[in-house]
Amino acid sequence: MSLPYVIESLLTIRRASSGGSLVHQGGSQTVINQLPPYTQIVLNVFPFGNDYFDIIYSSYIDPSVVPGVFFGYGQYFGSRTYDGVITSGFMTYTLESLVFISESEPAQALIRNDTPLYQYYAGAVFYVAIATEEDFNIVLEYLKGVGNKETNRLLDLLVAQQPVGAT
Amino acid sequence: MPKKEMERLPRPEPNSPVDNPSGGKITVVVSGRLKVTSGDQRVEVIRKEQ
Numbered sequence: 001m002s003l004p005y006v007i008e009s010l011l012t013i014r015r016a017s018s019g020g021s022l023v024h025q026g027g028s029q030t031v032i033n034q035l036p037p038y039t040q041i042v043l044n045v046f047p048f049g050n051d052y053f054d055i056i057y058s059s060y061i062d063p064s065v066v067p068g069v070f071f072g073y074g075q076y077f078g079s080r081t082y083d084g085v086i087t088s089g090f091m092t093y094t095l096e097s098l099v100f101i102s103e104s105e106p107a108q109a110l111i112r113n114d115t116p117l118y119q120y121y122a123g124a125v126f127y128v129a130i131a132t133e134e135d136f137n138i139v140l141e142y143l144k145g146v147g148n149k150e151t152n153r154l155l156d157l158l159v160a161q162q163p164v165g166a167t
Numbered sequence: 168m169p170k171k172e173m174e175r176l177p178r179p180e181p182n183s184p185v186d187n188p189s190g191g192k193i194t195v196v197v198s199g200r201l202k203v204t205s206g207d208q209r210v211e212v213i214r215k216e217q
Binding site: 026027028029030031032033034035036039041042043044045046047048049051054075077078079080108110124125127129 | 174175176178179191193194195196197198199200201202203204205206207210212
């Protein structure tokens with residue numbers, strides 16, 4: 001899977017002090033071995049540990065999930081990245097998005113089993129993590145400096161989604 | 168640019184198993200560097216460490 005340009009760009013930012021990466025990449029999997037019939041659950045997704053801010057840039061539903069048995073949606077602050085029955089299309093393609101999560105603004109995912117049978121669910125998201133508010137501000141400055149269409153779009157979204165209390 | 172210019176979507180109710188005939192706990196297994204929680208006592212989130 002190739003990374004979206006703007007995410008790849010963030011991964012090139014280096015710390016002035018050590019030369020190490022400022023932004024770190026990761027993946028996270030969620031598995032529900034048995035979701036009972038006609039049951040829905042809501043999951044809240046936060047950055048792990050003390051991370052300041054995460055950007056989820058893609059996700060997928062595992063092809064082992066039976067198509068058409070789940071209804072679901074994923075959302076953060078003002079956007080729903082998908083909303084509907086999880087058909088085979090969701091298992092064929094990686095879904096690209098820009099979902100911003102922080103401790104004060106978690107994302108939510110709703111998964112509902114719409115069948116009379118227990119069902120297996122598995123999915124994953126891929127993200128980049130920004131450890132501190134100071135690092136977040138360095139990312140903003142970097143994006144201002146690059147100034148192309150993709151980075152300007154991300155910059156606008158990040159400024160709008162900056163956690164409350166950040167400068 | 169003003170902050171939070173998008174209108175917030177309503178958050179789903181955290182206590183949301185609408186109907187769980189089994190009455191048992193639902194186990195959600197999570198791996199990776201994200202923190203996943205559920206506000207429902209019937210949903211148990213387990214972190215799978217490497």
